Amino acid sequence: MNSFLATAFWLVQEASPTLGGGQELHLGEIWDSGGFMMWPLGFCMAVGFLIIFWKFIDLQVKSTRTRALLSDVDAMVAHGRLPEALSRCEDSKAPAAAILEAGLKRHEEGTERVIQAIENAGAIQIAELEKGLVWLATLANVAPLLGFLGTVIGMIQAFQAIEIAGEVEATLVAGGIKVALITTATGLAIAIPINIAHNYFVTRVDRLVIDMEESAQKMIDALHEQEAAARAAS
Numbered sequence: 001m002n003s004f005l006a007t008a009f010w011l012v013q014e015a016s017p018t019l020g021g022g023q024e025l026h027l028g029e030i031w032d033s034g035g036f037m038m039w040p041l042g043f044c045m046a047v048g049f050l051i052i053f054w055k056f057i058d059l060q061v062k063s064t065r066t067r068a069l070l071s072d073v074d075a076m077v078a079h080g081r082l083p084e085a086l087s088r089c090e091d092s093k094a095p096a097a098a099i100l101e102a103g104l105k106r107h108e109e110g111t112e113r114v115i116q117a118i119e120n121a122g123a124i125q126i127a128e129l130e131k132g133l134v135w136l137a138t139l140a141n142v143a144p145l146l147g148f149l150g151t152v153i154g155m156i157q158a159f160q161a162i163e164i165a166g167e168v169e170a171t172l173v174a175g176g177i178k179v180a181l182i183t184t185a186t187g188l189a190i191a192i193p194i195n196i197a198h199n200y201f202v203t204r205v206d207r208l209v210i211d212m213e214e215s216a217q218k219m220i221d222a223l224h225e226q227e228a229a230a231r232a233a234s
Contacts, residue, residue, distance in 0.1 A: 037150035048139040048194040055132045065094035070215040077222045095125040096212045111224045129205045136198040140191045147187020154180030
């Protein structure tokens with residue numbers, strides 16, 4: 001957990017490296033000063049970073065497999081080697097494999113059936129590629145809200161201290177304000193990298209989807225030409 005905390009609170013330490021009198025602001029002090037709201041914030045950070053790590057590896061593997069598959073299948077379909085292309089798709093674990101396989105299995109049923117099969121398989125594969133992105137978007141939204149909640153709680157504590165003492169002193173309200181500022185900064189420090197990662201993954205998924213759509217369209221065009229040639233020959 002400390003490795004995750006060190007990453008999230010680095011921005012806080014850089015922005016406010018010292019306290020009054022030159023005292024350094026350490027990670028443990030940030031955690032303790034933030035109060036109980038630091039626990040849900042830490043949970044958001046840990047889950048978010050784990051999803052980012054998993055999603056990066058997942059998309060990297062799928063992108064590599066997809067590029068290799070599309071290159072092979074495009075060449076096979078262009079030369080009319082449909083059985084080989086189908087076999088290549090059946091042996092591949094790339095997301096595009098299921099899409100192209102669905103179309104190739106119905107190439108004898110006409111272009112319309114091929115298009116319908118590709119669209120159905122494509123919807124399923126896109127949903128698979130987008131797994132985890134909803135969680136990242138949720139965490140990016142929830143983390144600042146938790147930080148703001150901590151801010152409200154800290155201000156309540158500060159005003160409660162004033163009410164009990166009956167007078168305004170800096171030492172009375174300092175603790176509450178400190179909680180308020182730390183939780184807000186922590187929530188933003190967690191949300192910013194998660195939001196950046198979410199947008200990066202969305203871009204990669206969109207690029208992968210475009211590549212699959214282009215390859216599927218090439219296959220449809222090739223099958224349509226072969227179908228037209230067969231009709232003309234008959």
